[in-house]
Amino acid sequence: MNENAIVFDRVSKSYPLYHHIIGGIKRFIFNLPGAIKAIKTSRYEALNDVSFEIRKGETVGVIGRNGAGKSTTLGLIAGVMQCTSGRLTVNGRVAPLLELGAGFNHELTGRENIMLNAVLLGLNISEVKERIESIVEFSELGDFIDQPIRVYSSGMLARLGFSVAAHLNFEILLVDEVLGVGDQQFQKKCYDKIIEAKKSGMTIVFVSHSMPEIERVCGRVIWIENHTVKRIGETKEVVTAYLKAQENNG
Amino acid sequence: MSKRLRHYIDLILVLTDKEMKLRYKSSILGYLWSIGHPLALALVFFVAFKVVMKIQMDNYALFLICGLFPWQWFQNSVTVSPTLFLNNASIIKKVNFPRNIIPFVSVLQDMIHFILSILVIAGFMLAYRKAPSVAWIYGIPVLLVIQFLTAYGASLFIASINLFFRDLERLTTIFMTLLFYFTPVIYPVSMVPDKYKFYVNLNPLGPLMISWRGLFLEGKLETQTVSIAMLYAVLFCALGSFVYKKLSVRFGEIL
Ligand SMILES: Nc1ncnc2c1ncn2[C@@H]1O[C@H](COP(=O)(O)OP(=O)(O)OP(=O)(O)O)[C@@H](O)[C@H]1O
Numbered sequence: 201m202n203e204n205a206i207v208f209d210r211v212s213k214s215y216p217l218y219h220h221i222i223g224g225i226k227r228f229i230f231n232l233p234g235a236i237k238a239i240k241t242s243r244y245e246a247l248n249d250v251s252f253e254i255r256k257g258e259t260v261g262v263i264g265r266n267g268a269g270k271s272t273t274l275g276l277i278a279g280v281m282q283c284t285s286g287r288l289t290v291n292g293r294v295a296p297l298l299e300l301g302a303g304f305n306h307e308l309t310g311r312e313n314i315m316l317n318a319v320l321l322g323l324n325i326s327e328v329k330e331r332i333e334s335i336v337e338f339s340e341l342g343d344f345i346d347q348p349i350r351v352y353s354s355g356m357l358a359r360l361g362f363s364v365a366a367h368l369n370f371e372i373l374l375v376d377e378v379l380g381v382g383d384q385q386f387q388k389k390c391y392d393k394i395i396e397a398k399k400s401g402m403t404i405v406f407v408s409h410s411m412p413e414i415e416r417v418c419g420r421v422i423w424i425e426n427h428t429v430k431r432i433g434e435t436k437e438v439v440t441a442y443l444k445a446q447e448n449n450g
Numbered sequence: 451m452s453k454r455l456r457h458y459i460d461l462i463l464v465l466t467d468k469e470m471k472l473r474y475k476s477s478i479l480g481y482l483w484s485i486g487h488p489l490a491l492a493l494v495f496f497v498a499f500k501v502v503m504k505i506q507m508d509n510y511a512l513f514l515i516c517g518l519f520p521w522q523w524f525q526n527s528v529t530v531s532p533t534l535f536l537n538n539a540s541i542i543k544k545v546n547f548p549r550n551i552i553p554f555v556s557v558l559q560d561m562i563h564f565i566l567s568i569l570v571i572a573g574f575m576l577a578y579r580k581a582p583s584v585a586w587i588y589g590i591p592v593l594l595v596i597q598f599l600t601a602y603g604a605s606l607f608i609a610s611i612n613l614f615f616r617d618l619e620r621l622t623t624i625f626m627t628l629l630f631y632f633t634p635v636i637y638p639v640s641m642v643p644d645k646y647k648f649y650v651n652l653n654p655l656g657p658l659m660i661s662w663r664g665l666f667l668e669g670k671l672e673t674q675t676v677s678i679a680m681l682y683a684v685l686f687c688a689l690g691s692f693v694y695k696k697l698s699v700r701f702g703e704i705l
């Protein structure tokens with residue numbers, strides 16, 4: 201049981217600033233030497249030398265200011281991006297709940313999106329069919345489930361996203377501050393579900409700007425600042441230090 | 451069946467279903483569209499070359515149909531390819547799955563439409579008092595595989611590159627128009643002047659389109675022509691896969 205679910209070993213992630221080539225192939229070819237040099241030199245370091253371990257069954261919070269690199273960290277765990285250097289190990293299937301509406305197509309209905317999203321994440325069609333009714337029921341979207349999701353409000357998108365991710369029963373759940381837009385009653389339902397998942401041994405990584413929620417669900421917290429780990433430890437201790445730092449800053 | 455294979459099949463099914471819904475709203479409309487477009491083109495070329503310019507060829511309408519249907523499949527697959535990954539940005543950025551399945555599904559769907567439209571070709575044959583040949587039974591699958599690989603390779607290549615240089619859409623359209631007139635689709639190879647005949651084989655689509663028409667009209671497959679077409683198919687597929695492999699790790703951060 202002491203096995204690690206997620207290990208970051210001196211991980212760095214830099215984004216190339218691609219705007220100069222997105223300008224088009226014509227511009228790229230007519231400006232070849234400059235363009236090649238720009239690709240090599242203009243990179244933005246989003247994470248720098250980050251190391252931590254998350255054990256199986258742990259619930260870990262990730263906090264930090266806007267642009268600190270929290271979403272980047274989750275993107276790396278979800279495998280939608282690769283790190284630039286260092287080593288990253290993930291043991292278990294990942295159910296990512298990243299941004300609002302992530303992984304959905306806006307023209308398809310809620311029900312069609314559940315099927316699409318769950319199959320993309322690794323379930324078979326038959327497995328989704330077994331679960332789709334409980335997913336729909338959990339989301340409480342009613343008749344809207346058969347409407348294209350472009351007519352959904354942000355809270356409704358969050359409901360749909362959380363309902364799918366929570367019903368995959370994967371080993372690792374990632375939540376990136378999407379629950380904030382849900383109403384009181386649904387948020388409570390989500391936290392109950394998260395606590396239930398926690399009891400069943402799921403590993404959860406939870407990004408939020410709401411310290412009360414972090415304190416409620418997380419056992420440990422990672423505080424990311426200036427693109428690297430500033431502090432990692434017991435929830436209470438890290439949150440207190442973080443809040444204090446925020447106050448001092450202004 | 452292994453779980454992995456089962457999942458690949460399900461992925462293909464779900465994505466095909468999604469494309470059908472988004473592109474055509476219904477599968478019947480999609481099919482009608484896939485027949486209607488080449489038929490309209492056939493009509494245009496028939497009027498221009500037979501009625502007006504009086505080209506010296508028997509059964510020119512049938513000739514056009516047998517060339518335009520397979521061409522239209524290739525053209526459709528390539529023309530949509532620049533937008534394939536772009537249009538799926540929200541799923542590519544947030545979910546980790548084999549992304550080459552998107553071009554795969556797109557070409558597969560065009561292929562299914564083409565297969566269904568072979569009925570139309572057979573109908574025209576009968577109208578011209580020609581019987582479909584037995585050679586179709588093995589010839590069609592062989593050419594389907596060749597054209598699938600060619601179109602998939604091209605689509606994968608263009609879709610991947612276009613994430614980095616977002617202006618390939620117009621270039622692709624221009625290129626496809628050029629390629630169309632340089633490929634013996636609306637004229638037979640026999641009319642190409644001798645000194646240019648060699649170049650037909652340099653055109654990756656030339657041997658394939660010649661093979662399709664030979665198969666439909668005469669029930670013949672020339673080994674040499676088919677081999678060249680196969681060679682191009684393998685080359686396209688290898689090139690597309692190579693470029694995809696190099697670039698796909700960056701898809702998540704560039705979209
Ligand atoms: N695809 C990208 N290309 C270039 N830069 C990026 C990309 N994604 C993120 N960044 C940059 O990386 C840094 C970290 O971004 P990230 O989204 O991880 O922040 P965050 O901690 O989640 O912030 P927030 O609290 O606002 O959600 C930011 O400065 C951002 O501008």
Ligand SMILES: [Mg+2]
Pocket residue numbers: 270271272376
């Ligand atoms: Mg974020």
